[in-house]
Structure formats: C-alpha cells, structure tokens
Amino acid sequence: MSENLEQSFVAQLKANQNIIHKICRLYTAGEDAHKDLFQEITIQLWKAYPKFRGDSKFSTWTYRVALNTAITLYRKTKRTISTVEYESHQHFVKDVDYNYEEEEQIKLMYKAVYQLNDIEKALVFMYLEDKDYQEIAETLGISEVNARVKMNRIKGKLKKILNP
Amino acid sequence: MKELDLLKKDWKKNANSFEQISETEIYKMIHKKSSSIVKWILIISILEILFWTVSNFFFSTDEMLIKIKHPEMIFYLEVMTSFNYVIVLIFVYFFYKNYKTISTTESTKLLMSSILKTRKTVQYYVWYNLAMAVISSIISFFIAFIYNPDMEFFRDKLAANGQAMFMTIGIFMLVTLVFLGLFWCFYRLLYGTLLRRLFANYKELKKIDF
Numbered sequence: 001m002s003e004n005l006e007q008s009f010v011a012q013l014k015a016n017q018n019i020i021h022k023i024c025r026l027y028t029a030g031e032d033a034h035k036d037l038f039q040e041i042t043i044q045l046w047k048a049y050p051k052f053r054g055d056s057k058f059s060t061w062t063y064r065v066a067l068n069t070a071i072t073l074y075r076k077t078k079r080t081i082s083t084v085e086y087e088s089h090q091h092f093v094k095d096v097d098y099n100y101e102e103e104e105q106i107k108l109m110y111k112a113v114y115q116l117n118d119i120e121k122a123l124v125f126m127y128l129e130d131k132d133y134q135e136i137a138e139t140l141g142i143s144e145v146n147a148r149v150k151m152n153r154i155k156g157k158l159k160k161i162l163n164p
Numbered sequence: 165m166k167e168l169d170l171l172k173k174d175w176k177k178n179a180n181s182f183e184q185i186s187e188t189e190i191y192k193m194i195h196k197k198s199s200s201i202v203k204w205i206l207i208i209s210i211l212e213i214l215f216w217t218v219s220n221f222f223f224s225t226d227e228m229l230i231k232i233k234h235p236e237m238i239f240y241l242e243v244m245t246s247f248n249y250v251i252v253l254i255f256v257y258f259f260y261k262n263y264k265t266i267s268t269t270e271s272t273k274l275l276m277s278s279i280l281k282t283r284k285t286v287q288y289y290v291w292y293n294l295a296m297a298v299i300s301s302i303i304s305f306f307i308a309f310i311y312n313p314d315m316e317f318f319r320d321k322l323a324a325n326g327q328a329m330f331m332t333i334g335i336f337m338l339v340t341l342v343f344l345g346l347f348w349c350f351y352r353l354l355y356g357t358l359l360r361r362l363f364a365n366y367k368e369l370k371k372i373d374f
Binding site: 009013014018022038039040043044045052065067068069072074102105108118119120122140142147155 | 165180186267269274
C-alpha cells in the first residue's frame with residue numbers, strides 16, 4: 001500500500017516538477033539553494049500526500065504546498081541575490097529573432113522581481129502562471145479584492161524599481 | 165504593464181528549460197529529513213518543556229522543609245506540585261493540538277498563524293515557569309527567613325540593622341531581574357533568528373487584508 005502511494009507520488013511529482021523549479025528559481029539564488037529548496041518542497045509534498053484526496057488537481061495542490069514551503073517553512077541561508085549569481089542563474093533561450101532591447105528589459109524585470117519581498121513574489125509568481133485572483137487569494141489566505149489591490153501596488157513598485 | 169507582459173512571455177518560454185529530476189532522485193529525496201522551521205520549533209519546544217519539567221524536580225525544597233518541621237507547609241507545597249503537573253499536562257495537550265493543525269495544505273496565512281500559535285503555547289509555558297520560579301523563590305525566601313532555624317543569626321542581625329534588610333531585598337531583586345533579562349535575551353536570539361522572516365511575512369500578509 002505505502003509502496004503504491006510512493007510510486008504514484010513520485011510519478012506525479014516528476015510530471016509536475018517544473019512548478020517546483022519555477023518557485024525555486026524565484027526564491028533562491030544559485031544551484032545549491034535551488035536544489036535545497038526543491039528537496040524541502042518535495043519532502044513537504046510527500047508528508048502532505050496522504051491527505052491529498054484528488055478532489056483538486058495534483059498541480060493545484062502542488063502550487064499551494066510548494067509556495068507555503070518556500071515562503072514559510074524554508075530556512076533560507078542567503079537572502080539577497082548578487083548580479084553574478086543572477087546572470088548565471090538564468091537560462092535564456094536565444095531565439096532567431098533575438099531582440100536585444102527586449103532581452104535587456106526582461107533581464108531588468110527579473111532583477112526587479114528579485115527585489116520584491118516573499119509575499120509579493122508569490123503574487124507575481126501566480127500572476128505569471130496565469131492563476132486567477134480567486135486562486136491567488138485562496139492560496140495566500142487573503143480576500144480577492146485585496147489580492148487585486150496588492151497586485152496593482154506591486155506593478156507600481158516594479159515600475160519604481162525600473163525607473164528610479 | 166508592458167514589462168510584466170514581456171516577463172510573462174519569457175517566463176513561459178523558459179518554463180520547460182529546467183534540468184529534470186529523475187524518479188530515483190525523487191525517491192531519495194522523500195526519504196531525507198526535513199530541515200523546515202516547523203521541525204526546529206518542534207525540537208526546541210520539546211527541549212523547553214523537558215527543561216522546565218525536569219528543573220522542577222531539581223529545585224526541590226524537601227530538605228529545607230524537613231528542617232522547618234511545619235507539616236502544613238509540606239501539605240501546601242504538595243498541593244502546588246500536583247497543580248504544577250496538571251498545568252504541564254494542559255500545556256502539552258495544547259501544544260500537541262496546535263502543532264497538529266500546522267498544515268502546508270492550508271492557506272499561507274493560516275499556516276503562518278498556526279505556527280505562531282504553537283510557538284505561543286510554549287512561550288506561555290515558559291512565562292508560567294519563570295513566574296512560578298520568581299514567586300516560589302520569594303515565598304521560600306520568606307519561609308526560610310521566618311521558619312528556618314539556621315537563619316536565626318541572620319534574622320537577628322537584620323532586625324538590628326535596617327540598612328542590611330534593604331540591601332538583602334535589593335540584591336534579591338537584582339538577581340531576579342538579571343535572571344529574567346538573561347532569559348529574555350536568550351529567547352530573542354533563539355526565536356529572532358528562527359522566526360524573523362515568518363513574522364515579517366505574516367505582517368505583510370495581514371497588511372494586505374487590512
């Protein structure tokens with residue numbers, strides 16, 4: 001029984017691992033920290049798995065547990081991200097129609113997002129993942145209206161960081 | 165916001181660019197130990213509860229009580245001791261109950277508040293014990309002063325000299341304050357490093373919903 005549980009968990013996690021990678025990318029700097037957080041999220045997901053009933057999608061459930069682990073449970077060793085680490089951390093895919101100006105803007109934008117606090121990052125993360133405000137609000141435990149207000153404030157803050 | 169849309173486009177483009185973790189690696193990971201703050205809080209809390217419960221055994225006043233030869237005093241202290249056990253059990257029960265509500269599948273805000281609540285339970289237990297330590301040392305100071313035959317010499321001396329009396333009380337209070345201050349610093353340090361980030365994030369979340 002428990003082996004079956006393990007098997008189904010591992011298979012589902014493997015298929016959904018990019019969700020975790022994306023969160024690690026936003027909340028950590030450097031490969032070691034990325035792996036470390038990935039492992040902690042995996043452990044927390046596994047610990048919570050017996051309670052996973054399947055009435056929500058595995059991916060939806062993963063978003064919640066993974067974000068909670070990154071924001072609340074994980075003990076970060078390094079808080080700030082240096083430019084060097086940031087550059088090496090990116091995996092830019094170079095297109096044929098490589099647009100230098102656009103690429104620069106994206107880089108600056110990533111840097112700006114890294115300067116946000118943990119909660120703001122969570123909102124931006126879910127926004128980038130096309131989550132609706134209802135899900136954002138439910139995941140964080142705030143009201144939908146306030147989630148919208150906060151997101152608008154974050155946009156303002158990002159603008160300020162980009163054009164100081 | 166134009167830049168945010170650009171970022172989203174890039175974010176999606178890179179969504180599958182991560183080095184994939186194999187099933188074997190995932191198997192290995194789920195058998196590793198967590199190093200989350202909840203685990204640290206649990207370990208520290210158990211140590212705290214044990215420390216205070218065990219220290220109650222060591223600060224035994226039996227020897228002094230035998231010397232005093234006042235059976236009613238012994239009775240009161242026995243009542244106090246049993247009361248203390250009941251309190252310990254109540255605290256352990258609430259600690260366990262709150263600890264069990266900590267769940268990563270709840271919303272972030274709820275998860276944070278249940279961690280803080282669990283932490284608070286232990287904090288109350290520590291405050292209770294500190295208060296009891298202060299109260300019982302004051303009481304035993306007076307009992308010793310009034311009833312203990314060994315203190316007779318001291319008592320006579322103090323009665324003759326008012327200044328010495330104040331000095332004694334002053335030193336006693338100073339020692340208590342230093343003792344409490346040390347504890348306070350210790351806790352600030354211990355939980356400060358462990359919970360600083362959690363507090364900050366919790367505050368931020370509460371601010372959003374204000």
